[in-house]
Amino acid sequence: xxxxADISRARGPRWxxxxxxxxxxxxxxxxxxxxxxxLVVLVASFMEHDGFGGMIAHFTLENYASIFTASLTWKLxxxxxxxxxxxxxxxxxxxxxxxxxxxxxxxNQLLAIGLFLLCTVPFWTSNIIxxxxxxxxxxxxxxxxxxxxxxxxxxQPLEFxxxxxxxxxxxxxxxxxxxxxxxIFNAMSRIDKRTLEAARDAGASRxxxxxxxxxxxxxxxxxxxxxxxxxxxxxxFFVVKVMSGGGSASVVSALxxxxxxxxxxxxxxxxxxxxxxxxxxxxxILRTVDVRKEIAR
Amino acid sequence: MRATPVPxxxxxxxxxxxxxxxxxxxxxxxxxxxxxxxxxxxxxxxGPMLCIYVLSFxxxxxxxxxxxxxxxxxxxxxLFTQVRTGDVKGGFERSILLAIGVTVLTVVGSFMxxxxxxxxxxxxxxxxxxxxxxxxxxxxVLGIGVGLLFQYLGxxxxxxTSALGAHLSWTLPFGVLVMFAVMSRFDRAWxxxxxxxxxxxxxxxxxxxxxxLAPGIVAVALFGFTLSYDEFSRTLQTSGPLNTLPLExxxxxxxxxxxxxxxxxxxxxxxxxxxxxxxxGAIALMxxxxxxQLGRQ
Numbered sequence: 001x002x003x004x005a006d007i008s009r010a011r012g013p014r015w016x017x018x019x020x021x022x023x024x025x026x027x028x029x030x031x032x033x034x035x036x037x038x039l040v041v042l043v044a045s046f047m048e049h050d051g052f053g054g055m056i057a058h059f060t061l062e063n064y065a066s067i068f069t070a071s072l073t074w075k076l077x078x079x080x081x082x083x084x085x086x087x088x089x090x091x092x093x094x095x096x097x098x099x100x101x102x103x104x105x106x107x108n109q110l111l112a113i114g115l116f117l118l119c120t121v122p123f124w125t126s127n128i129i130x131x132x133x134x135x136x137x138x139x140x141x142x143x144x145x146x147x148x149x150x151x152x153x154x155x156q157p158l159e160f161x162x163x164x165x166x167x168x169x170x171x172x173x174x175x176x177x178x179x180x181x182x183x184i185f186n187a188m189s190r191i192d193k194r195t196l197e198a199a200r201d202a203g204a205s206r207x208x209x210x211x212x213x214x215x216x217x218x219x220x221x222x223x224x225x226x227x228x229x230x231x232x233x234x235x236x237f238f239v240v241k242v243m244s245g246g247g248s249a250s251v252v253s254a255l256x257x258x259x260x261x262x263x264x265x266x267x268x269x270x271x272x273x274x275x276x277x278x279x280x281x282x283x284x285i286l287r288t289v290d291v292r293k294e295i296a297r
Numbered sequence: 298m299r300a301t302p303v304p305x306x307x308x309x310x311x312x313x314x315x316x317x318x319x320x321x322x323x324x325x326x327x328x329x330x331x332x333x334x335x336x337x338x339x340x341x342x343x344g345p346m347l348c349i350y351v352l353s354f355x356x357x358x359x360x361x362x363x364x365x366x367x368x369x370x371x372x373x374x375x376l377f378t379q380v381r382t383g384d385v386k387g388g389f390e391r392s393i394l395l396a397i398g399v400t401v402l403t404v405v406g407s408f409m410x411x412x413x414x415x416x417x418x419x420x421x422x423x424x425x426x427x428x429x430x431x432x433x434x435x436x437x438v439l440g441i442g443v444g445l446l447f448q449y450l451g452x453x454x455x456x457x458t459s460a461l462g463a464h465l466s467w468t469l470p471f472g473v474l475v476m477f478a479v480m481s482r483f484d485r486a487w488x489x490x491x492x493x494x495x496x497x498x499x500x501x502x503x504x505x506x507x508x509x510l511a512p513g514i515v516a517v518a519l520f521g522f523t524l525s526y527d528e529f530s531r532t533l534q535t536s537g538p539l540n541t542l543p544l545e546x547x548x549x550x551x552x553x554x555x556x557x558x559x560x561x562x563x564x565x566x567x568x569x570x571x572x573x574x575x576x577x578g579a580i581a582l583m584x585x586x587x588x589x590q591l592g593r594q
Contacts, residue, residue: 033431094334098331101328101334129561132562136352136361206327256437
């Protein structure tokens, strides 16, 4: 078997009917529900609109021109990217150390799996509900303010806790850290513990083990987690809308406003630009790692 | 791995200390720091949610923040009887049905795609990058695309056609990635052994691959169910005239400022926990059966 696999590798990939049969359900979903919708959006972005929800099939670059000339666009992207970077940094740091703790510090494997599940359970409940659940804590009369006042640290309730950029980042981190923990946990639990022991026996300090073994071998997990976190934050409008109390906007929330007034072609153009930005970001991450290595060892 | 080998003679003292620490089984200081981080994370994860569950059991005087006013099931009754809170019951049913459909299709599709992606074949790169694109495309953008496509084709958007497809375009790539992680632990020697013993392709899948990967397949099912049950931005433009539960919750967050919002949170979380419980029970049962079989040999 090994010999035949080597031969097929030497010849390079071939057309393989069985493989295409296996992949056909995926393709049958991707073509009508990803490729075609994106093409429709692309076409719509070059159309004129009559201002009443109608689209006129007449080629124009007006929609793109107005996006790139509006200073609002740059502000929106700046604000969205600010949230994305803050959330990414926080989820990466928290997620990495939690995964590290579970894999390398908790010695009882059953306990490690139990604690891991404890982290993942909230992921299986509604995101919207989890976001709303910050209201009784962070609100003006919420628990955090009440606690701080009763300890005498402050005498006025802190206003910035809820309906602010702070609240947006808190909600994102709350929701998305799990997207970092799971792939990093997966990558780390595949590190052979004997490698670490060998390094320790060879006299490596714990910092050196971290730098030369754990970090390089968790890289795929970090990349996968980053893809999830960045693409979700870039595509979100719900958290920004609710948690900022309308004070901040994101690229998608502006797009949503356009849809609300049935301005399809400008919204489509904004969507195309956003999609390109996200794809470039993800492509840069994919350049650093081979996600498919996760399967083809 | 580019780990620079550290000669043991350079750190004889460290090496000795490590040996001692292993004998005594003493925890390094980082254990306590990370344990504290983990505890803080779990508290931050569950704390806010517990707050809203508690607050949903207030009586009619209840508000959105602490202190608790009375104790009753008033807001649960309110949730299912009041017209102003929308069609919660219908949304709940539709969301469950949709999630079940998405789960079945996701499990089948991602299992098959996972099998296919183990080999290189011509065109695999295109499918893989389309899949990543579908995964990272902002949900609202994709929803708009699907909505416009259905409009253009003259089809009526509904939760069981367009929303189903829109959900699959996100759950299926996600499921395939989880499948990658699951299958990376699968030793192909087992499959080859079965083939050498004369098993057909279908027998190999049914009697070797599926039983071994079963826990991972249940995990994919759990992901599929939750991602669909909770999906908001992809549903917004694709659900047609009838709302799913996340859309009901969304409109409630904009209109309702009473604890019935929290009651809804409690109800949906209970539903999620029920499903997680069933899935984990299934995994535990499978593991037990497998270890029994191993024990018998």
